Amino acid sequence: MTTPENLSLEQKASLTSGADFWTTKAIDSAGVPSLMLTDGPHGLRKQAEASDHLGLNASVPATCFPPAAALGSTFDPELAERVGVALGIESAIEDVAVILGPGINIKRSPLCGRNFEYVSEDPLLSGGIGAGLVRGIQSQGVGSSLKHFAANNQEDDRMRSSSDVDPRTLREIYLRGFERVVKDAQPWTVMCSYNRINGVYASEDPWLLTQVLRDEWGFDGLVVSDWGAVEDRVAALAAGLDLEMPYSGGETDAEIVAAVRGGRLAEDVLDTAAQRVLDLVAKAQERPPVPGPLDVDAHHALAREVAGRSIVLLKNEGALLPLASEVSVAVIGEFARTPRYQGGGSSHINPTRIDTALDAFRDVAGNRVAFAPGFTFNGADAEALRDEAVVLAAQRDVVVLFLGLPDAEESEGFDRAHLDLPAVQRELVDAVVAVNPRTIVVLSNGAVVTLPFAEKVPAIVEAWLLGQAGGSATVDVLTGAVNPSGRLAETIPHRLEDTPAFGSFPGSFGHVRYSEGIFVGYRWYDARRMEVAFPFGHGLSYTTFSYGEPTAAVNADGDIVVSLAVANTGSRDGREIVQVYVAPEASAVERAPRELKAFVSVEVPAGSMREVELVVRREDLAYWDIRVDRFVVEGGSYRVEVAASSRDIRGTAFVEVGGDEVRLPLTAHSSITEVLAHPVVGPVVAQQLAAMREQADGAMDAGIMGDEAIMKMMASFPIGRMAGFPGMGIDRAQVDQLIAAANA
Ligand code: BGC
Numbered sequence: 114m115t116t117p118e119n120l121s122l123e124q125k126a127s128l129t130s131g132a133d134f135w136t137t138k139a140i141d142s143a144g145v146p147s148l149m150l151t152d153g154p155h156g157l158r159k160q161a162e163a164s165d166h167l168g169l170n171a172s173v174p175a176t177c178f179p180p181a182a183a184l185g186s187t188f189d190p191e192l193a194e195r196v197g198v199a200l201g202i203e204s205a206i207e208d209v210a211v212i213l214g215p216g217i218n219i220k221r222s223p224l225c226g227r228n229f230e231y232v233s234e235d236p237l238l239s240g241g242i243g244a245g246l247v248r249g250i251q252s253q254g255v256g257s258s259l260k261h262f263a264a265n266n267q268e269d270d271r272m273r274s275s276s277d278v279d280p281r282t283l284r285e286i287y288l289r290g291f292e293r294v295v296k297d298a299q300p301w302t303v304m305c306s307y308n309r310i311n312g313v314y315a316s317e318d319p320w321l322l323t324q325v326l327r328d329e330w331g332f333d334g335l336v337v338s339d340w341g342a343v344e345d346r347v348a349a350l351a352a353g354l355d356l357e358m359p360y361s362g363g364e365t366d367a368e369i370v371a372a373v374r375g376g377r378l379a380e381d382v383l384d385t386a387a388q389r390v391l392d393l394v395a396k397a398q399e400r401p402p403v404p405g406p407l408d409v410d411a412h413h414a415l416a417r418e419v420a421g422r423s424i425v426l427l428k429n430e431g432a433l434l435p436l437a438s439e440v441s442v443a444v445i446g447e448f449a450r451t452p453r454y455q456g457g458g459s460s461h462i463n464p465t466r467i468d469t470a471l472d473a474f475r476d477v478a479g480n481r482v483a484f485a486p487g488f489t490f491n492g493a494d495a496e497a498l499r500d501e502a503v504v505l506a507a508q509r510d511v512v513v514l515f516l517g518l519p520d521a522e523e524s525e526g527f528d529r530a531h532l533d534l535p536a537v538q539r540e541l542v543d544a545v546v547a548v549n550p551r552t553i554v555v556l557s558n559g560a561v562v563t564l565p566f567a568e569k570v571p572a573i574v575e576a577w578l579l580g581q582a583g584g585s586a587t588v589d590v591l592t593g594a595v596n597p598s599g600r601l602a603e604t605i606p607h608r609l610e611d612t613p614a615f616g617s618f619p620g621s622f623g624h625v626r627y628s629e630g631i632f633v634g635y636r637w638y639d640a641r642r643m644e645v646a647f648p649f650g651h652g653l654s655y656t657t658f659s660y661g662e663p664t665a666a667v668n669a670d671g672d673i674v675v676s677l678a679v680a681n682t683g684s685r686d687g688r689e690i691v692q693v694y695v696a697p698e699a700s701a702v703e704r705a706p707r708e709l710k711a712f713v714s715v716e717v718p719a720g721s722m723r724e725v726e727l728v729v730r731r732e733d734l735a736y737w738d739i740r741v742d743r744f745v746v747e748g749g750s751y752r753v754e755v756a757a758s759s760r761d762i763r764g765t766a767f768v769e770v771g772g773d774e775v776r777l778p779l780t781a782h783s784s785i786t787e788v789l790a791h792p793v794v795g796p797v798v799a800q801q802l803a804a805m806r807e808q809a810d811g812a813m814d815a816g817i818m819g820d821e822a823i824m825k826m827m828a829s830f831p832i833g834r835m836a837g838f839p840g841m842g843i844d845r846a847q848v849d850q851l852i853a854a855a856n857a
Contacts, residue, residue, distance in 0.1 A: 115143045115391060117384040125387040126369040129350065131360035134164030137390060148397050150258065150302075150337065150358065154214020154230060154246070155180045155196075155455070155580065156462030157203045166340040166359070167526070168461030175203050176412040176581065177455055177462035181216060181242070182559050183423035183577040185232035185602035186652070188690040189714040190245030196419055197249020197257075199412050204255040206405040210397035211256035211302055211337075214460075217243040217290045218306075220560070220603050221266040221633055222614040226528045229456040229559025229578050233602035234634025234649065235709050236286055237733065240293030247298035254400030256301030256393065259294050261339055263287055263321060264627075265306035269528045269619035272341070275309035278627040281702070283310075284737035284744070285631050288325065295330045301396060302335045305354060307342045314349075316342045322353030335389040340459075347372040355386040409465045413582055417468070420579035420586030422688075425599040426653040427564075430571035433553060435593025435655060436511065443505045444474055445487040445545060446515030446538075448557045453517055454583045456559045458525025468584035470515065470555070477592055483509065487545075488537045490519035495537045499544055507548040513591060514545055514570075517557030528619055532563045532609045542566045555587060561605045564646050575601070593655060598688035598714065600652035600758065604635050607646050613637035635759045636705035650692050650709070650758035656683030656719060660691075660763035665753040671731035671746075673710075673768055677755050678724050681717035688716045693727050694754045694762070695734065697747050697770075702736050707754060710734070729753070734770065741775055748772020779855035781833025781848065785824070788832055794855040805842065 117125050124140050132138040132147055139147040152158035152166075157175035164170065178184075178196050187193070204212045216230045217239040225231075232239040243259065250257040264276035264287045278287060294300060305315040305322060315321055316338050326332045337356045343349050346357060346365035357365060372378035426434065436442065449471040455462060474482045487502040488495060506512045516538045523529060533539070546552050546569050553572040556562065557579075567573065574597075576587050589595040606612050613629040613636075620626065632640050635649035661678035668674050675693050694707035711727035734751065735744035751770050754762045777783075779791055789795045806821070832852075836845040 114395070115140075115145050117387045117391070119143060120387065122370050122373060122380070122383075123366070125383050126366040127363070128387045128390045129355060129369065129383070130346075130357040130365055134166070134359045135160065137356065137394070145391065145394060146398070148210035148394055149208065150211040150213060151209050152213045152459050153258070154212070154216050154460060155184070156464070157200065157207060157209060157212060158460065158462055159207045159209055166459045168458050172463045173207060174463050174465045176409070176416055177464040178416050179420050179423050179580040179583065180229050180455055180460065180559065180578050181232045182229045182602070183579050184419065185238060185242055186425050186577065186599035187419065187422045187714065188238065188600050188602070188692075188712050189422065190241045192419060192422060192714075193242045193245030194249040195415065197246040198252055199249075199415055200246070201250040201253025201255040202403065203407060203412070204250070205253050205400060205403035206407055208402070209255065210393070211258055212250060213258045213260065213304065215243045215246040215257065216260050217294065218261055218265050219287055219290070219633060221627070222612055222618040223532055223561045223603065223606070224529045224609070224618060225266055225560070226268040226523055227456070227458070227525045228603075229523065230460055230525070234604065235602070236289035237293070237709050238602055238712070240290035240297075241712075243290060243294040244298040247294055247300045251298070251301065256397065258302040258304045258337060259291060259300040260304035261306035262291055262303050262326070263306060263315060264310050265308050265315075267528055267619045267625065268526055270623065272307045273309070273623055274620060275312050275624045276627065277311055277624055279630060280739055280742075281737040282627055282630045286633050292330055295326065295332050300334060301393060302337050303332065304337050304339055305342060307339050314342070314344050316354050317345060317348040317352045319352040327353065335393045347378055350386055351378060351382055355389045407465075413466060416580045417582035417586050417589070420583045421589045421595040423577060423579060423599050424587065424590045424597050425575040425601055425651070426590070426597040427573040427575050427605075427647050427651070428567065428571070429653050433511070433551060433572045434574075434591060436591055440510040441481045442474070442478060442483070443502075443509035443512045443549070444471055444482055444484045444515070445502045445506060445512055445541075446555075447486045447488060447490060448515035448517045448555075449474070449484065449513075450486065451490075452584050453520060453557045453578060454580055455578050456524060457520055460525070464581035466581060468582050470584040470587045473585040473588035477588060487514070487541050488535075490521070492535060492537045495540070499537070499541050502541060503544050503548055506545045506552070509549070510551065512545055512549050512552040513555060514542065514552055515555045515557065516542065518559065518562065523559050529560075532561065532606075534562050539565065542570070546570060553591070555591075561603055563608065564605065567646055575599070593685075596655045596685050596687045597652065598654060598690065600650050600690045601647055602649070604638055604645050604649045605647040606638070607644060611638070611643055611645070631703070632705060636708065639706040639759065648758050648760035650690070650756065651760070652690070652758070654683075654687045654689070656681055656685040656687040658682065658687070658689045658717065658757070660755055660757075663753065663755040663764040663766045665766035665768040667768060667770060671771070673729040673731075673751070673753060673770070675711065675727045675729065675753055675755065675766070676724065677764065678722050679715060679717060680722040681719050684719050686716070686718045688714055689757070690714050691725055691727065692756045692758070693729060694756055694759065695729055696752050697734070698750045698752055698767075700736070700747055704736070707759065709759070731770075735773075738775060740777060745775055746770065746773045779852050781852065782831045784829045784831055786828045788851065788855075791855050794851055798851070
């Protein structure tokens with residue numbers, strides 16, 4: 114076994130950057146082979162010939178599974194794990210050691226061009242789906258790369274911009290999902306992001322890459338840079354970045370060698386990084402070769418199943434869906450024939466095949482289906498195509514209208530400037546609905562769009578970007594072969610102006626201030642009691658579910674166990690996503706009205722009932738306390754809501770939770786309120802005050818501390834300052850005595 118001790122300084126340095134676009138360097142003389150890391154995340158992008166990180170050159174055919182935006186809507190980590198297994202198998206067949214994903218950055222703004230590659234606006238859901246994927250991938254002896262660590266929530270200026278985020282928000286929103294995946298699923302690698310965080314490049318941030326990731330979370334894998342994220346190789350290595358990708362032609366390796374020789378970098382820092390590369394190589398070598406060929410059909414079938422589970426039925430007035438088998442259908446919209454099933458950039462998969470909704474429709478409905486494109490992606494021929502579509506719409510029983518965002522409007526590398534569908538499509542909806550009100554809109558988009566026609570059309574299907582089998586999966590849902598169960602992993606707002614980051618996205622002059630703090634996604638809309646088009650967690654089914662009274666109790670581990678019965682009260686088998694939102698009834702810090710703390714996807718046959726049990730982990734109740742730099746669970750009563758969406762609460766229970774102790778030393782800066790809250794001196798002072806009040810019978814003789822109203826005014830007065838005021842009822846010696854007693 115090669116160790117850093119057997120290697121020269123140059124050899125060790127050479128291990129810590131790539132040999133080419135996708136592989137690490139081999140050291141033949143020491144028996145160290147090279148290994149391949151490649152994209153990811155929702156399929157394998159192994160480039161056989163020319164390489165790039167923009168998805169420009171072709172890669173070997175691979176199954177294109179639904180991107181994360183769709184997968185998130187399944188609310189099902191076990192399903193994600195099955196996708197992970199398939200990704201692992203495809204990587205192993207191609208002898209890829211590490212697949213670059215999952216990406217779990219928070220959808221801070223719906224404008225982020227890469228939201229299609231991310232799971233949710235909520236960290237618990239992002240972390241749960243991310244952990245499922247990692248478990249699945251790594252079960253096949255293939256590594257994953259959890260990315261992009263961290264606070265990479267926009268594409269605009271992504272290689273320079275500083276995400277300026279306060280510590281509590283970072284911990285509770287932007288790091289929490291990463292923490293969960295690291296702790297629950299131990300990814301082999303973590304990929305640092307391009308951006309800076311509070312001024313420091315993620316690639317050079319010892320706090321992020323070493324203190325938080327390794328010391329606090331216990332990560333023992335390798336940190337790889339995003340492709341080209343390294344600005345200063347020596348600083349990056351010292352901060353905890355082990356492997357620079359893609360390659361620097363040996364230049365940065367030489368910088369490391371020079372830094373060690375010049376005493377600017379301790380050699381053991383390099384040894385540690387080299388050892389981590391060697392560990393990764395060793396892990397990858399443990400996997401026996403997987404011969405293939407790939408079972409293309411089986412993976413396509415899985416892609417179809419997952420796509421079906423990802424679709425969110427937003428609206429279904431008069432039970433227009435599923436389509437009755439005898440209706441004649443006008444299928445309108447270019448997306449039905451030319452599906453948009455994945456996003457642009459480094460995640461662009463070369464699919465093994467593509468199902469279109471139009472073909473799938475024709476397979477089940479034959480000539481009851483007629484098609485008109487309705488528009489082109491670039492907006493050309495708008496009038497003629499619209500007129501043709503309107504004529505067709507008028508002739509048929511129902512219209513299924515496929516709308517969405519063309520490739521050019523949404524991609525890695527840039528953000529959207531607005532949330533609207535292209536004007537040609539918006540005009541088309543109006544024209545079609547005017548001649549046929551029985552119009553079902555199906556959306557193809559990687560992130561939410563505004564839906565100005567939501568009141569006008571009876572049914573809307575959010576079909577995201579669904580991967581290569583999305584077309585057939587969409588028809589499965591439209592015809593009822595699949596009963597929809599997807600739920601919104603991101604809120605659909607009415608207007609861009611309503612969104613939490615509006616006004617501070619994407620920032621300017623290299624800085625973006627996360628001014629909304631912890632109030633991201635539904636946390637924002639709920640705190641402000643704002644109307645939204647469709648809330649987080651929303652999604653309809655072709656059946657109905659009723660919830661029994663929930664119970665909630667704290668178990669021996671301090672977790673909250675929530676139990677309830679869920680009954681399928683309709684006439685079709687279906688799947689319900691039960692969500693648990695929790696909030697303390699009182700808190701020392703600003704809290705969102707409710708936060709998702711547990712969820713489960715449960716299949717319930719028609720007319721049956723299932724008992725479900727959900728566990729809210731104690732650690733997920735905690736807020737980040739900036740006074741002591743750690744997570745703290747507050748004691749007291751917590752409201753536990755079981756819900757079908759963040760705005761459809763079906764039952765509430767209350768549970769008493771024991772808090773973590775936060776003992777801060779009392780100082781002259783401590784306020785009266787803090788003195789009274791102190792476990793040792795607080796009760797004594799309170800008793801003295803009561804006695805003084807009684808003695809003085811409300812008169813001023815007892816000093817200010819004897820008067821209740823004035824005491825309220827004085828609540829935040831530092832005790833050290835009180836001694837300086839006459840008539841306060843306390844002198845310097847007493848203050849010192851109090852402090853000494855408290856800290857004894
Ligand atoms: C992306 C990463 C990707 C890498 C390699 C970068 O531009 O941000 O997500 O894994 O390229 O293609």
